[in-house]
Amino acid sequence: MSASLGAGLGAAALAGLAAAFALLWLRARRSDARARARLTAATAELERLEQAFARFAPMELVERVIARGVPTSGERKDVTVLFADLVGFTPLSQSVEPATLVRILNGYFERMSRAISAHQGHISTLIGDGILALFGALEANPWQTNDAVQAALAMRSELAAYNAELAAGGLPKLALGIGVHRGWGIAGLVGSDELMQFTVVGNVVSVAARVQGLTREHGVDVLVTVAAKQSLDPRFALRAMPPAELKGIAEPVATFALL
């Protein structure tokens, strides 16, 4: 009797112990599942942030910054700069609704970005409706000027297709001015703790931007400088433009229109 009672008590204790273990196991599983869900959400958020960041800096650079921290030194590089701007953007911005304007601009940037990246360039900065694109800044590229001019041709053709879409939707057409220049600049991460971007600084950028401004004066859409022309494939059809004064540059600058 006492033996069977003992056995019964033993069995009850074992069952209780098993139930306690089962409860603990279930709790642990639930907690594990919650932790996993939090981890998945955090990973997704990190990825989203990384992708958002990648729009402003090359992915390789994003990963280096994550792995090694922000590099503080710049590097002197031989780069080709393409500066593009919309012609007549101010009147356009006053003639359409803000939401429509943003939609037009986003469509424009998407197409231009595609044309630039297809030719080994990357967009460094968007300045209002302007685009600063770099070729040969991140990795050595001996064909960087040909790439930049090919990108300019692709941008011209993308814009023509986009204008046809805009016209079909009853929206005003866009016009583009592009300046291409090659020279030495300092490439690196520039900015503050709040905002940092990979870019090139130096005269090479100012010249490209000012040459872009000359497109209106010369009534053409793409201008390349002498420095860019020197390393350009002679098969590109160019027309010499009269030298023009540029702000901050002592000598008049000779440019060539891309036909």
Added chain:
Amino acid sequence: MATVLADVEWESCPLGTHRDRELEAYVRREMGTVPPSLGHFTPVPWVVHSMTALGPFNAPPRQCEDVLLDLIGLVVSQDNSCRYCFGMTRMLLRVHGFSDARIRELEHDFLEAGIDPRSKAAMDFARRLSRAAPRIGVTDLAEVRAAGWSADAVRELACISAYSIYMNRLMTVSAVPYEPMERLATAWFVPWVAPIVRFRMRRRLKQAAERARASGEVRADGPWSFLIRALAGTAFARPLRETLDAAFASPVLSRRAKALVFAVVARGLDCAASAREAQGILLESGLAAEQVHAMLTHLDSPELEPVEAALLPFARGTIRGRPAQLQQRTRAFAQTFGDQRTVEAIALAALANAVCRLGALTELG
């Protein structure tokens, strides 16, 4: 479950499939299976031989365990957007016992996936060598050495990366259909057959290691002998020597056309040693230094043969580029020059990409 490469655009393969029972038997003997892509490459036998010769079942690394080998394959294939090789390495990781969730963690960000620091450094180094943007440098080398990899082991890691660089381009530029590999990577039966596959793979690796140990010294002359000398002691040196010899001896494209492919890739990757090597072959073929310079400056010259004129921009495109863009160029090339010359052009460009990245590493001393 969609992989991180699910959005990578991929064109249809412009190459026909050509059955060659002799080559199939050779591949089955060497690898234990015939991959579905083989028929696209049989028009150029050296390409089929290279696919097995440069791989781990023939050139097994001595200081890198088989799981890490596939982890490197995963990150390099992902970086090169090769859906075919990515599917294959995902499948291999399942064979090693990795769960789908773990593979997803790795592909989303291996740097944060809780891998031991030594393996992580190896994977990161292999990926940087492949990416070459910027070119591999002394800092990269110092980092992997600091993680505990000896100079010999680093050379092996570079060879593993080079094999992925080669295979990724072979599959991507050819637009080989990736769907069979992606299906296999997620097939329900993989965990069930994994122990047998694992056993067979390890046995093959062991046999290959014994063969590699028994083989004598590698010939030090021939194209890219500086690289073969730098890789002496690795199991990769001999098959690379044989592959380079076979590639340059092949009668499909001229020796000059082949050297031009290597010269373009060397220039694009800023590898001076490989550029010198290619220049040497071009001068031997009768071109003057000024002619070579003119051809490489704008990737065009009236003195180029039609196939060379098409090869130069084609080779340049393989250095960095999106798969769909490369594949459209391959289609255009194949339409003009046919399957055989296209297969050899793709393989030469793939080989040049692997060789010049390795060459850039040797320049660091």
